[in-house]
Every structure is written in structure tokens, then in C-alpha cells.
Amino acid sequence: MTPITEVEGRRLPLSNLEKVLYPATGFTKAEVLHYYATVAGVLLPHLRERPVSFLRYPDGPDGQVFFTKNVPPGTPDWVTTAEVPRSEGPARMVLVEDLPSLMWAANLVAEFHTHQWRITDPGQADRVVFDLDPGPPATVVHCCEVALWLRERLARDGIEAYAKTSGSKGLHLLAAVRGSSSEQVSDYAKTLAVEAEKAMPRLVLHQMKRSLRPGKVFVDWSQNAARKTTAAPYTLRARAEPLVSAPVTWQEVEECRSPDRMALRAPDIPPRLQDFGDLLAPLLDPDEAGTLPERHTEGP
Known part of the structure; x- marks a missing residue:
């Protein structure tokens, strides 16, 4: 029988709580739900007003893994949804706005993925992001070196960057921006990626071509x-262990000498929140957002 729990007045059926989802550590679905309940205070502000795509892995990372962008069948009517513009026509997606919605979504067993804009103004990007992906034998240690270069480069344009682990093998760099479209932000990000490649040609690649990526x-x-x-x-990410895409300090990035230093797991996060709070909180403050250089914000 599926147990029912109540979260802020919403009744939620929670299924297969003893199922092991992370075989390397024996981390169960109940522990997944407990993790999300524990970090809800810092996670929800980064999800609010952002349509969510789910990378689902209901039987663990070794089972079927699939993306869900549209509202899943059986979504409760109290979960907020919104019409999202797409080139092929509008679609309806989930907004995770509160704790009951978060726990309902966590019960689906999914990674949470968001756009770099809010549903209140889908025409305007409010973040710029760089996904630093190492091609073996390069590791996250090399990603940290690139992240430090990008941080300094962004700072020259008055944009403050923050880092988080990808929850896989790389690193993410994020910064708050304002007054620009997604196209303009993409153009700016590409410019910086090209500059990074020119500055560190033996280490950095801005092209996606896989044959060029080993060691970079x-x-x-x-x-x-x-x-x-x-x-x-x-x-959480769909990996053998319950790895998290978690914020890290710039001191940790500067001192990274081993890939293990950037492998943060679910049990690591609550103590880090006690020590650091939400290291990405400035991304949520409109007053902290930078502005792209004029050449990237001018019209055609």
C-alpha cells in the first residue's frame, strides 16, 4: 500500500520508499525525499518562476533515464503550471513553487533542470551560464583553472561569477545579468569562450566536436x-552515487588539486549550508545583476 503523507496541507502518495536508487552507496528513495526536504529552503528560490524539465531515473541511474519537459500525466491540480513559448509552438511545463510541489516532483525521482530566464519575462535572460566539461584525461581540476580565468574575465565587464559543481565530472559558472535577451547572452558567452580558448589553447575548447575534446x-x-x-x-544527479550540483567557494576552486574535492554528495550538503549558507544567494538579488557590454546589447 502506498503511504500518504501531508505536506503543508497537501496529501502526497510516496511510493517505493525502500528502493535503492544509488547502488554504489545504497542510498534509497526515502533518503532522496529526505534530502530534498532538508534543502528546500535554498533550492526553492532557484526554482521559483522557472519552468522545470525533469531528467527522470525512477529505477536508478542504471535503469531507464528520460527527459520530461511537458507536464507529466497525473500531475496534481494544485501544482503550478505555465504555458511556455517554443519554436514549435507553446507547451505547458511545471513550476516548482512550494514545498508540496517539490516533494511531489522528488517522488518522480528526477534531476531538476531550468532555463536561464523566468516565466514572468521569457524574453529576457537573467543569468549567464558556462558548463565546463572536461574531456579525459582532463578533470575538474582543469575546469577549476578555466573557471578562475572566466571569473576574472567576467569581472572586467562588471559581472560577478559564482561556481557550483556539475554533479558529474565538471563545473558550472553562473552570473546574474539584466537587460539582455537569451540570444544576446549566448553571443556574449560564446565570445568569452572563444577568448578563453585563445588565452589557453592547450587547455580550452569552445567547440562541441567530440574528436577535439580529449585532454581539454x-x-x-x-x-x-x-x-x-x-x-x-x-x-541530485543520476549517477552511481548521490552526487549534487552544489555551490562551492572560490577558495575551494583555487585550492582544487584532486577531482575528489569537487565530488559533493547529498550528506555533504546540510553541513555546508550551516557553514556557508547559500553561496548562490546573490544570483537571486536583482541589485547584484551585471549588464553585458554594449556591443552585446545593441539591436541588429
Whole structure:
């Protein structure tokens, strides 16, 4: 019998709580739900007003893994949804706005992925993101080196960057911006990726071509496109262990000498929140947002 729990007045059926979802550590679905309940205070602000795509792995990362962008069948009527513009026509997607919605979504067993814009103004990007992806034998240690270069480069344009682990093998760089479209932000991000490649040609690649990637860090600027999404802060990832896409300090980035230093798991996050709070909180403050250089904000 599926147990029913009540979350802020909403009744939720929670299924298969003893199922092991992360075989390397024995981390169960009940522990997944407990993790999301524990980090809800910092996760929800990064999800609010952002249409969510789910990368679902209901039987663990070794089972079927699939993306869900449209509202899933059986979604409760109290979960907020919104019509989202797409080139092929509008679609309806989920907005995770509160704790009951978060726990309902967590019960689906999914990574949370969001756009770099809010549903209140889908024509305007409010973040720029770089996904630093190492091609073996390069590792996240090399990603940290590239991240430090990008941080300094962004700072020259008056834009403050923040880092988080990808929850996989790389690193994400994020910054709050204002007054620009997704297309303009993409153009700006590509410009910086090209500059990084010119500055560090033996280490950095701005092209996606896989044959060029061994031993280099691919600076993926394309996730700034309006249709693209990136793993949300604090989301669990579909890996053998319960790895999290978690914020890190710049001191940790500077001192990274081993890939293990950037492998943050669900049990690591609550103590880090006690020590640091939400390291990405400035991304939520409109007053902290930077403005792209004029050449990237001018019209055609």
C-alpha cells in the first residue's frame, strides 16, 4: 500500500520508499525525499518562476533515464503550471513553487533542470551560464583553472561569477545579468569562450566536436539559448552515487588539486549550508545583476 503523507496541507502518495536508487552507496528513495526536504529552503528560490524539465531515473541511474519537459500525466491540480513559448509552438511545463510541489516532483525521482530566464519575462535572460566539461584525461581540476580565468574575465565587464559543481565530472559558472535577451547572452558567452580558448589553447575548447575534446575543457556556452536548460543548484544527479550540483567557494576552486574535492554528495550538503549558507544567494538579488557590454546589447 502506498503511504500518504501531508505536506503543508497537501496529501502526497510516496511510493517505493525502500528502493535503492544509488547502488554504489545504497542510498534509497526515502533518503532522496529526505534530502530534498532538508534543502528546500535554498533550492526553492532557484526554482521559483522557472519552468522545470525533469531528467527522470525512477529505477536508478542504471535503469531507464528520460527527459520530461511537458507536464507529466497525473500531475496534481494544485501544482503550478505555465504555458511556455517554443519554436514549435507553446507547451505547458511545471513550476516548482512550494514545498508540496517539490516533494511531489522528488517522488518522480528526477534531476531538476531550468532555463536561464523566468516565466514572468521569457524574453529576457537573467543569468549567464558556462558548463565546463572536461574531456579525459582532463578533470575538474582543469575546469577549476578555466573557471578562475572566466571569473576574472567576467569581472572586467562588471559581472560577478559564482561556481557550483556539475554533479558529474565538471563545473558550472553562473552570473546574474539584466537587460539582455537569451540570444544576446549566448553571443556574449560564446565570445568569452572563444577568448578563453585563445588565452589557453592547450587547455580550452569552445567547440562541441567530440574528436577535439580529449585532454581539454569544453566551455559550453550554448546552454544560454532560450530553449536550453542547465542542472539547477542543489539538484541530485543520476549517477552511481548521490552526487549534487552544489555551490562551492572560490577558495575551494583555487585550492582544487584532486577531482575528489569537487565530488559533493547529498550528506555533504546540510553541513555546508550551516557553514556557508547559500553561496548562490546573490544570483537571486536583482541589485547584484551585471549588464553585458554594449556591443552585446545593441539591436541588429
